Amino acid sequence: MATATARTASTSAHTELERRMLRQMLLIRRFEEKAAEAYALGKIGGFCHLYIGQEAVGVGSLAALREDDYVISSYREHGQALARGVPANAVMAELFGKATGCSKGKGGSMHLFDAGRRFLGGHGIVGGHIPLAAGIGFAIRYKGGDQVCICYFGEAAVNIGAFHEALNMASVYKLPVIFCCENNRYGMGTAFERVAAVTDVVEHACSYDMAAELVDGMDVLAVYAATERAADRARSGGHPTLLEVRTYRYMGHSMSDPLHGVYRTKEEVEEQRKRDPISQLALKLKEEGALDDAALDALDAEVRAQTDEAVRFAEASPDPEPAELTTHVLAD
Amino acid sequence: MATLTYRDALNQALREEMQRDPNVFLMGEEVGVYQGAYKVSRGLLEEFGPKRIVDTPIAELGFAGVGVGAAMAGLRPVIEFMTWNFAVLALDQIVNSAAKILYESGGQVPIPIVFRGPNGAALQLAAQHSQAWESWLAHIPGLKVVAPATPADAKGLLKSAIRDNNPVIVLEGEMLYNLKGEVPDGEHIVPIGRAEVKRPGSDVTLICHSKTVAVALKAAEQLAEHEGASAEVLDLRSLRPLDEAAILESVARTNRAVVVEEGWPHSGLGAQVVDVIQRDAFDQLDAPVLRVTQADVPMPYNKQLERLAKPSPDRVVAAARRVLYLD
Structure with missing residues (x-):
């Protein structure tokens, strides 16, 4: 009887987690749609790389980590920032370049930071932040902590020297880092197989004697479970893991790139959309009786209201003062 | 005061700062078991252990980035480059990560890190191993750059660099490591951002840093002996x-200046010094400011050609004679 009660409690906790993940994925989807609109209206400038299609990666992995763990990412990081709990208002305000943005309007889309939540960027040079993740892992080990650092990057970064140098050092020094490769198939407009001799990213782990796992990135629960295993490995002995998470971006590389461009077909994008991570999880919850259409609609309305509010907040927020031009160049 | 080599002065600075602050660690190629390619880290592995004296693979970009990441998470890394020639591979981490993260995070993430190692030409190491990088590095907002010329300044500036909450570049010199000089006993700190008059004078200011301080001092001796001219040697240090x-205070007194540096002439550090002088001391100048630099060529291997390429006391004397209108 006690066991049955515990199982029920645990099942219900898990359902609750799944519902939370569904909400986060929906929030990211709607947030990015709003960002695309605002970009088209000229309210967001510069480069803007959307996460639509890849929501399960950031959401599933961060749900498996603790608040005192560290997160570092590339320039396609809006979704991970939101999944980490950086308020949508602060993220949208940053995209708008406003003083209320999470980087005070000085970083923009590619440089979202929230040090309090241990979200350490937002880095714009492909692969350049992968050694930083190893360094954060080095600091964790140095101080004797049991945190982990998760590092997100695209499959195109695997062709960069920084990836290899960082993985080697993380393995040699036994650093608690999860290298999470979001393989969305294309580095900008170049299909991975056209420029990579080894097309299964996960295979690179053997060069560095590192644990690795291939994960379905359209299945948020698979991402969650794989991250949990990697985190356990890191916490128990400081061993790094390379996760290759197969995902797909529905949008162009950045806002200046058309939806499918000339490097992939409309049909391919449509085909991939059938594996949509949000639809998959919603369907599962419906089948389990944990969600119905009305509840899903209500959830969607809730996150739409939240993203509308984020746009309103960003628009109403002030630009940074001119004096901010020269602050934060050097620390005191 | 103790007489120390430049190498031992750096070693003392590292030891003292590591004893003072457990978050300070040294990382680089050959810093541990080998005791440092130039023996700057001699004895430190024995004292502090492999946790804090960390040997790395030959992967400058990688370990520079590991240093920056460790600084992001609260440590105070000292990253040794075997030479700055190799650090070019790590420029992405120095320029795009270390120098920019504080700004692009809106002030949330300081990067207290030191990048140090020998800079500039030694002897017959040829083009790829004989380069002075200060103008590249001093160009970047978000970095501080120091270039000590004496053992006392080496110790005092390295200690300041380690305590600074910003990325600090420390440019040492392979040809300086054996240089001996007096180092004040006890806690010796040289603040970043202060030049020092190494020899007072009244007729012309020789502005220099790092290895060119010795070149300028020799030139000043020759000028005094052969020309009866009194040259002031101003060591920029930072x-x-x-x-x-x-700089302006000295030029206001001498009304003439020669800037001496190891780098190439085009877009060099000396050009920045000349800009300061022409902008703020224009009315005090009695002659155009001249520069003595490395020849505008990759460094040759041949000993005679190499000598011709480097700034020398003779070339500084020749430039000083011109600004003094002695020719």
Whole structure:
């Protein structure tokens, strides 16, 4: 009887987690749609790389980590920032370049930071932040902590020297880092197989004697479970893991790139959309009786209201003062 | 005061700062078991252990980035480059990560890190191993750059660099490591951003840093002996921030200046010094400011050609004679 009660409690906790993940994925989807609109209206400038299609990666992995763990990412990081709990208002305000943005309007889309939540960027040079993740892992080990650092990057970064140098050092020094490769198939407009001799990213782990796992990135629960295993490995002995998470971006590389461009077909994008991570999880919850259409609609309305509010907040927020031009160049 | 080599002065600075602050660690190629390619880290592995004296693979970009990441998470890394020639591979981490993260995070994430190692030409190491990088590094906002010329300044500036909450570049010199000099006993700190008059004079200011301080001092001796001219030798010590007040104060007294540096002439550090002088001391100048630099060529291997390429006391004397209108 006690066991049955515990199982029920645990099942219900898990359902609750799944519902939370569904909400986060929906929030990211709607947030990015709003960002695309605002970009088209000229309210967001510069480069803007959307996460639509890849929501399960950031959401599933961060749900498996603790608040005192560290997160570092590339320039396609809006979704991970939101999944980490950086308020949508602060993220949208940053995209708008406003003083209320999470980087005070000085970083923009590619440089979202929230040090309090241990979200350490937002880095714009492909692969350049992968050694930083190893360094954060080095600091964790140095101080004797049991945190982990998760590092997100695209499959195109695997062709960069920084990836290899960082993985080697993380393995040699036994650093608690999860290298999470979001393989969305294309580095900008170049299909991975056209420029990579080894097309299964996960295979690179053997060069560095590192644990690795291939994960379905359209299945948020698979991402969650794989991250949990990697985190356990890191916490128990400081061993790094390379996760290759197969995902797909529905949008162009950045806002200046058309939806499918000339490097992939409309049909391919449509085909991939059938594996949509949000639809998959919603369907599962419906089948389990944990969600119905009305509840899903209500959830969607809730996150739409939240993203509308984020746009309103960003628009109403002030630009940074001119004096901010020269602050934060050097620390005191 | 103790007499120390430049190498041992750096070693003392590292040891003292590591004893003072457990978050300070040294990382680089051959810093541990080998005791340092130039023996700057001699004895440190024995004292502090492999946790804090960390040997790395030959992967400058990688370990520079590991250093920056460790600084992001609260440590105070000292990253040794075997030479700055190899650090070019790590420029992405120095320029795009270390120098920019504080700004692009809106002030949330300081990067207290030191990048140090020998800079400039030694002897017959040829083009790829004989380069002075200060103008590249001093160009970057978000970095501080120092270039000590004496054992006392080496110790005092390295200690300041380690305590600074910003990325600090410390440019040492392979040809300086054996240089002996007096180092004040006890806690010796040299603040970043202050030049120092190494020899007072009244007729012309020789502005220099790092290895060119010795070149300028020799030139000043020759000028005194052969020309009866009194040259002031101003050691910049810090290249970013630049001690503009000290430069202007000296030029206001001498009305003439020659800038001596190891780098190439085009877009060199000396051009920045000349800009300061022409902007703020124009009315005090009695002659155009001249520069003595490395020849505008990759460094040749041949000994005679190499000598011709480097700034020398003779070339500084020749430039000083011109600004003094002695020719």
